Amino acid sequence: MRQITYGEAAIEAITEEMEKDKGIFYMGEDVGRFGGGYGNTKGLWEKFGDERVRDTPMAEAAIIGFALGAAVTGMRPIAEIMFCDLLCLAMDQIVNQVAKIHYMFGGKVKVPLVIRVPFGGLRRAAAQHSQHLEAWFLHTPGLKIVVPSTPRDVKGLLKSAIREDNPIMCLEHILLYQRKGKVPEGNYTTPIGKAEVKREGKDITVISYSLMLHRCLSVAEKLSKEGIEVEVIDVRSLYPLDMETIAASVKKTNKVAIVHQASLTGGVGAEVGMRITETVFDYLDAPVKRIAAQDVPVPFSPILEDFVVPTEGRIEGQIKRML
Amino acid sequence: MELDKQFLLGIYEKMVRIRKFELKVEELHTQSILPGLKHLYIGEEAVAVGVTSCLRDDDYIGSTHRGHGHLIAKGGDMKLMMAELYGKKTGYCKGKGGSMHIADFNLGILGANGIVAANIPIVGGAALSIKMRGTNQVAVSFFGDGGANEGLFHEGANLASVWKLPAIFVCENNQYAISTSQLKATAIPDIAQRAKAYDIPGHLVDGMDVLAVYNAAKKAVKRAREGEGPSLIECKTYRFRGHYVGEGSRTFTYRSKTDLKKWQERCPITRFGDILLREGFLTDDVIDDINRKIDEKIDEAVRFADESPYPAPENALEDLFVEEGTS
Numbered sequence: 152m153r154q155i156t157y158g159e160a161a162i163e164a165i166t167e168e169m170e171k172d173k174g175i176f177y178m179g180e181d182v183g184r185f186g187g188g189y190g191n192t193k194g195l196w197e198k199f200g201d202e203r204v205r206d207t208p209m210a211e212a213a214i215i216g217f218a219l220g221a222a223v224t225g226m227r228p229i230a231e232i233m234f235c236d237l238l239c240l241a242m243d244q245i246v247n248q249v250a251k252i253h254y255m256f257g258g259k260v261k262v263p264l265v266i267r268v269p270f271g272g273l274r275r276a277a278a279q280h281s282q283h284l285e286a287w288f289l290h291t292p293g294l295k296i297v298v299p300s301t302p303r304d305v306k307g308l309l310k311s312a313i314r315e316d317n318p319i320m321c322l323e324h325i326l327l328y329q330r331k332g333k334v335p336e337g338n339y340t341t342p343i344g345k346a347e348v349k350r351e352g353k354d355i356t357v358i359s360y361s362l363m364l365h366r367c368l369s370v371a372e373k374l375s376k377e378g379i380e381v382e383v384i385d386v387r388s389l390y391p392l393d394m395e396t397i398a399a400s401v402k403k404t405n406k407v408a409i410v411h412q413a414s415l416t417g418g419v420g421a422e423v424g425m426r427i428t429e430t431v432f433d434y435l436d437a438p439v440k441r442i443a444a445q446d447v448p449v450p451f452s453p454i455l456e457d458f459v460v461p462t463e464g465r466i467e468g469q470i471k472r473m474l
Numbered sequence: 475m476e477l478d479k480q481f482l483l484g485i486y487e488k489m490v491r492i493r494k495f496e497l498k499v500e501e502l503h504t505q506s507i508l509p510g511l512k513h514l515y516i517g518e519e520a521v522a523v524g525v526t527s528c529l530r531d532d533d534y535i536g537s538t539h540r541g542h543g544h545l546i547a548k549g550g551d552m553k554l555m556m557a558e559l560y561g562k563k564t565g566y567c568k569g570k571g572g573s574m575h576i577a578d579f580n581l582g583i584l585g586a587n588g589i590v591a592a593n594i595p596i597v598g599g600a601a602l603s604i605k606m607r608g609t610n611q612v613a614v615s616f617f618g619d620g621g622a623n624e625g626l627f628h629e630g631a632n633l634a635s636v637w638k639l640p641a642i643f644v645c646e647n648n649q650y651a652i653s654t655s656q657l658k659a660t661a662i663p664d665i666a667q668r669a670k671a672y673d674i675p676g677h678l679v680d681g682m683d684v685l686a687v688y689n690a691a692k693k694a695v696k697r698a699r700e701g702e703g704p705s706l707i708e709c710k711t712y713r714f715r716g717h718y719v720g721e722g723s724r725t726f727t728y729r730s731k732t733d734l735k736k737w738q739e740r741c742p743i744t745r746f747g748d749i750l751l752r753e754g755f756l757t758d759d760v761i762d763d764i765n766r767k768i769d770e771k772i773d774e775a776v777r778f779a780d781e782s783p784y785p786a787p788e789n790a791l792e793d794l795f796v797e798e799g800t801s
Contacts, residue, residue: 175604195587202606208636213595213629220599224534224582225607228599244624247589248596256577256585256791257567318798 152335158191159326160302164309165192165229167338169199172227179214179267180204188372189269189328189392195374215266215441219249222264224320229313235270236282241411249318249382250293261316265309271324271362272360272412276335280450281456283413288320289389289422295319296389297343297364300364302332306388323361344391348400352380355470356400358423359410360386363461367410389419394426401431406473408440409412412460415443442469477685479755485527485684487764489519489743495552498776499559499776503719508559510572515543517714520767521646522547525707526542528695534600534613535674540575540713540739541586549581556775557789560733562782567673569757569785570793574793582611589615590622594643598630599640601704601736612640612698620651622665631706635672640698642691646681646709648758652717655730666708674704681709682740686751 168176177195179187183206186193196204207214211232218230230397232238239247245266253262272281288294295317299305305323312319349364349372351409360365366387371381382400386393407427409420420441427439445459496514497629503512518540526535526547537544545555551566558565558576566576577585587593597615604611616762621627622645634641645665649656649685662668667675675697677690687709694705714734716725750756 183718208629208633210629210633213598213633216592216595216630217599217633218600220536220584220596220601220613221606222599223579223596224603226599243589243592244595248587252577252585254793255567255575256579257565257570258578258796259567260579261796272583295795300507313578323617373524403685 152333153184154331154451155300155302155334156324156328157305157330157332158189158193160306160334161309161323162194163334165195165313166198166307168310168313169195169203170336174225174227175229175230176205176226177201177229178207178218180207180209180233182206182231187231188400189268190323191323191328192231192350201397202471211237212244215241215244215249216262218266219244219252222262223252223260226312227263229265229267229384231267234280235268235284236279238268238284238296245288246291250291254293254341256379261441262318263316264318265312266318266320268322269325270322271326271458272444272449273326273362274319274402275451275456276349277451278401281449283411283444285322285389286413286422293318295343296322296388296390297387298322298360299387300327300361300385302330302334304385305340306334307387308343308387311340314340318344322361324363334451341387344388344393346384346386346388346393346396348382348396349385350381350383352382353404354474355406355408356382356384356397356404357408357410357470358386358397360382360389361412363412364462366461366466370463370470373467374470379471383471386423392426394425394430396421397427398431401427405434405436407435408442408470408473410442410461412444414446415441416446440469442466481527482750485523485688486743486756487626487768488523488794489684489746490764490772491520491768492519493743494772495546495555495796497588498772500715500719502776508524509561512573512719513540513717514558514713514715515540517737517741518646518681518711519543520684520687520746521709521711522616523682524684525616525642525644525691527688528691529612529614532582532609534584534597534609536584536600536613536615537591538616538618538621539586539588540588541574541576545578545583546578548581548583550576550578552771552775552780556758558781560779560782561784562779563785563789564782568789568793569577591621591626594616594621594626594630595787597640598634598641601634602637603642604640605637610699612642614644614645616644618651619645619647619649619656619660619665620766621645623651623659630735631668631674631704633670633705637639638701638703640701641704641709642694642698643704643706644691645706646710646711647708648713650713650717650728655728664708666706669706672704672706674706677705677707678793679707679709681711682737682742682745684742684746704744707765710766714738727752738758765796
């Protein structure tokens with residue numbers, strides 16, 4: 152199978168869908184001729200022009216609000232917010248408007264809107280350009296959230312998201328854009344709300360997503376040489392959450408850790424962990440463990456940031472302590 | 475008068491309809507029949523009616539927390555509105571929205587909105603969609619003097635102008651953002667002055683004069699339909715009630731009885747009615763007839779709402795998402 156980068160796979164998904172449906176257009180900061188902050192829209196403007204690939208002012212609330220207004224009046228916009236951190240500038244439009252309009256108006260209007268959000272620390276970008284704020288949106292009923300980890304899934308999930316009539320946030324780790332992986336040719340989608348068991352194991356379940364998933368897979372590989380078999384699950388969607396796959400795995404391994412790059416308190420790990428205790432508590436042989444970033448703003452100096460974010464060493468150590 | 479008699483009577487009738495609907499809401503709310511928050515449009519009727527009288531059925535409007543007037547002016551069904559205010563299953567939003575969240579997309583009503591100024595970018599997006607689809611519609615955003623001080627106004631007006639979108643920004647300046655006077659909250663006397671910053675026309679009109687509003691809106695609509703871009707219209711108006719039903723005497727902590735009385739003497743309905751009487755378009759008998767018919771309609775709306783069933787509690791769990799495969 153061919154290998155392409157995560158960034159290329161995402162662009163392929165958008166291109167294919169835009170070619171099929173004239174109602175789809177793309178808007179955001181520097182997404183046109185410049186090709187996106189990380190080359191993540193490279194080639195779209197050349198193919199679709201100013202009308203369908205729109206550079207916007209630095210006005211995040213307007214980006215989301217205009218996209219929403221277009222979505223409820225017959226278009227199918229993809230709105231990009233250049234950094235997860237900048238979602239803060241559009242919070243009203245996302246939380247009070249996008250997430251609520253379908254429900255609040257009694258289900259009478261559909262909101263076919265994709266919010267594409269590059270995110271992720273470990274780029275030495277410090278406290279305002281490194282955050283993982285996914286838990287905020289998980290806490291907002293009315294939004295679906297996908298967090299693809301591989302080139303194959305970013306393409307498949309974006310295609311599913313673009314075709315759906317609900318608002319969906321797609322959070323893409325900036326450090327994954329250059330990572331290559333196998334991507335099938337042709338038309339395929341990845342279902343939203345389905346996790347994937349990336350590696351089978353019997354000793355412990357590790358649940359993760361995005362960049363941290365790859366750290367977990369490296370750790371699992373290493374531990375397997377020591378005779379420890381880690382089952383690694385890529386949740387892929389935070390909402391809806393595939394509890395079926397998670398529960399089946401925990402029933403098998405009886406131990407579970409959740410790993411994410413977002414800070415610990417009130418994070419995705421808290422929600423997933425609590426759901427596990429509510430549904431399969433009787434199968435647990437050890438308390439559910441969260442392995443997450445420390446509860447501080449992301450610091451700049453590499454030595455500080457590396458201390459805050461879960462490293463492979465920390466993940467490995469925590470897993471071993473549970474066995 | 476240049477305008478057609480039936481058209482003028484229609485304008486009058488709509489303003490009375492809004493006034494009477496709001497008086498009924500006030501009465502029902504005060505009797506604790508209606509739950510929740512209500513923000514009445516009484517005194518500001520000329521703005522909604524003047525603007526919407528220039529619109530086609532397929533044009534869009536975005537409304538505010540004080541939205542009943544906009545909805546009625548755009549053709550909203552008073553029965554479905556009243557049922558929504560009661561929290562009934564038959565209401566516009568099946569009881570999920572209430573006073574601040576009524577929408578009717580079939581009538582181009584993109585929704586009332588509980589967040590100040592939040593409809594501005596949404597209306598901007600509807601205008602973008604119009605331009606991309608090439609449908610020659612226009613999209614109108616209503617907001618207040620309070621909304622004009624939100625960043626959303628700046629972001630929305632700027633982008634709509636940059637992209638030359640068929641949007642019309644209507645600031646209904648009732649002079650108080652809840653209790654804070656515009657004089658204390660806004661650096662310039664007239665919000666219409668802000669139009670210069672976006673390189674768009676800014677119209678300053680007497681919001682108690684429905685024809686003045688109509689004439690300004692007509693220019694803005696023409697400009698929008700011709701692809702020339704957005705306009706800003708500021709309508710100076712006044713709410714005859716508190717910010718919300720239940721404000722009571724606290725309303726006089728920030729404005730005087732004299733001022734209220736002065737503005738009530740400029741009531742847009744009486745004023746326009748007097749013109750029509752003078753022109754011979756209206757007689758006392760016709761006024762009585764209009765009043766009676768509207769009263770009947772409102773009674774009918776109340777009866778419909780009152781007799782309608784409440785939603786089942788578990789209906790609260792429906793409508794979170796469009797189910798896949800249903801669209």
